[in-house]
Amino acid sequence: MAQEKEIHFTGYEKQISNWTDLIPAERFTLLVLQTLTEVSKDPRGTYITNDRLSNIIGLSPTRISSTITKLKKKGYITVQRVGATGRYIKTRDYNHATLYTYH
Structure with a gap:
């Protein structure tokens, strides 16, 4: 019997999918x-701009803005705001999360 292998979009996919306080658009x-x-x-x-992120995710720039705020x-x-319209977005360091584990 062949051994099954889990494939993940990122190393954090399983962890993020367990967060029930996020709707699907927020998770993605x-x-x-x-x-x-x-x-x-x-x-x-x-x-990244809302327009560029909108093209990647498939949501409107307004919905992206709302999702980022949430x-x-x-x-x-x-x-982190840069200038009048620019910004840097950084995700929380998931390597140090203690509430969720991989199985």
């Missing part, structure tokens, strides 16, 4: 932001 947005934060070479996080209020991300 958080997964995308986590991945962009990980590949960003800037310690401030990822620099994720920020829930403590999943931090937002």
Whole structure:
């Protein structure tokens, strides 16, 4: 019998999917932001506009803005403003989370 292997979008997918305080759009947005934060070479996080994130996720820029605000209020991300319209988004460091474990 072949051994089954779990495949994850990110190393945090299973952990994030267990967070019941996030609706699906918030979960997916958080997964995308986590991945962009990980590949960003800037310690401030990822620099991304609502329009660009909208194209990636498939939600309107207004819905993206609302989702980012909700994720920020829930403590999943931090937002650092740069100039009049720019911002860096950084996700919480999930490596140090203690409430959730992988199985």
